[in-house]
Amino acid sequence: MAKEGVDMTEETEYMIDRNAGKEAVNVESPSNAKEMRAVVLAGFGGLNKLRVTKKAMPEPQDGEVKIRVKACGLNFLDLMVRQGNIDNPPKTPLVPGFECCGIVESVAENTHGFEIGDRVMAFMNYNAWAEVVCTPVDFVYKMPDDMTFTEAAAFSLNFVAAYMMLFEVASLREGMSVLVHSAGGAVGQAVAQLCSTVPNVTVFGIASCFKHTSIKDSVTHLFDRNADYIQEVKKISPDGVDIVLDCLCGENTGKSLSLLKPLGTYILYGASNMVTGETKSFFSFAKSWWQVEKVNPIKLYEENKVIAGFSLLNLLFKQGGCNLVKSAMDKLLILYEQKKIRPVVDSLWALEEVKEAMQRIHDRGNIGKLILDVEKSPTPLMANDSTETSEAGEEEEEPEGDNDSKERMPFIH
Incomplete structure (x- = not known):
């Protein structure tokens, strides 16, 4: 009662x-x-x-x-x-x-x-x-x-997901570089803020052009999602990036993997490219799936690259990760009270x-x-x-x- x-x-x-x-x-x-x-x-x-x-x-x-x-x-x-x-x-x-x-x-x-x-x-x-x-x-x-x-x-959801991907999965450290898709979204903005708490982290943001004016100050370099951002990133960082955070899937998977440095980490945490219309489309699902570069374990081994997936809700509700999430939340609330992050x-x-x-x-x-x-x-x-x-x-x-x-x-x- x-x-x-x-x-x-x-x-x-x-x-x-x-x-x-x-x-x-x-x-x-x-x-x-x-x-x-x-x-x-x-x-x-x-x-x-x-x-x-x-x-x-x-x-x-x-x-x-x-x-x-x-x-x-x-x-x-x-x-x-x-x-x-x-x-x-x-x-x-x-x-x-x-x-x-x-x-x-x-x-x-x-x-x-x-x-x-x-x-x-x-x-x-x-x-x-x-x-x-x-x-x-x-x-x-x-x-x-x-x-x-x-x-x-x-x-809660956006900052905990961003924190755990950056620090628990990818081990973000001083001097690293991060490429984040959908940089104007809630997770993208959380990623940018958390990266700013670590010295000398370079953030490459991918977003639609109409968002650039509003978010340009939150990232180091900003590119149009519809342009050839791969070549633009390589002009600035010929060796690629240390971390890629991808919520799109589809054709962006292969592009993102190609940008990873040796010992770099690619994290898939969503698949929004599979949503194109108001209702579920099996054609869009199939198209996104076939655009994904088939991952060859031998190629990963040869190139020293890491592929990871992250689902905060599965971690919480299916995999017993409450203590891990609480630890991340405690650290995030300290950063909030220090006014280093804000939604x-x-x-x-x-x-x-x-x-x-x-x-x-x-x-x-x-x-x-x-x-x-x-x-x-x-x-x-x-x-x-x-x-x-x-x-x-x-x-x-x-x-x-x-x-x-x-x-x-x-x-x-």
Whole structure:
């Protein structure tokens, strides 16, 4: 039983049991206090599979804390989950999202280290995009006093992934060089900041041209992703680079391997090139796969090159890496408190604007992190798009031309 500030009455318990399984209760009753808003993915596919609805509020089990969510992180991986473009996708319907932050609302029995009122950020194995979440304490971290909820939602996944790839996998040291794809994204910006904490590290950033003005000061050299960046990098560093961080896969794999110095490390941590349209495309998957240079172990041996893969969520939820991640988080929070790193936030979106936010990631338009602000009120045009559904639970088609009139939320720089 959770330890809460107010005990639940027998009448309230009866109302919850009586209404168990119902999507929403239209009449006012004590059970409404035990419901929450959440983003639900009804099935794998396009944006029309997402909607905001009411769900039963979870309660913490032994070893868990219950968090009143303030903000959630939105990542390219969430787009791939929506399409079902991942290995062993979970069953739908589901609540997406892998990271959030908020205030501890209750603490279950046999749970230690956290108290009601603590400001925290947490990793989730799905279910993050909701007003309330419950998660084991192994995945929860206290926020620094001066960290905002917006920053916290942009911090955990991206900075931990960047830190572990650079320092745990690739052993970044003074004087090394790093090439990072998608340098304008949240991970790319985290990589650039962490590299700046090590003396004389050269960062080669690859990004779309329209992002260059905003991110040019965060990297040493910046190149257009559509240009022949291989030759440009070799003009500056004829021997190549020490570390490559690749979230694209496809044809970039072979190019990146060709840039590695002897004893260099190539790390694949994503495959965004496999996403080209709104829904999953087997053609895009096949094209990306066949563009990957087939890795020859003998060639690796002869050239003294290292190939690695990194998945933070698999490390956390499938491979028991909680202690490794906690160690990385502790070091990152020290760097944050020293003001050496700080998340770059692209924009804030209400839960009801999740489709528009996800489209911005699909279009590779973001510079830094997109945040779902749970307490934010949506703009009217966007709210209708994410909550209006047909009787079958699918989004009604919009009249042509409506999309052109929708305002984007102001971006944070």
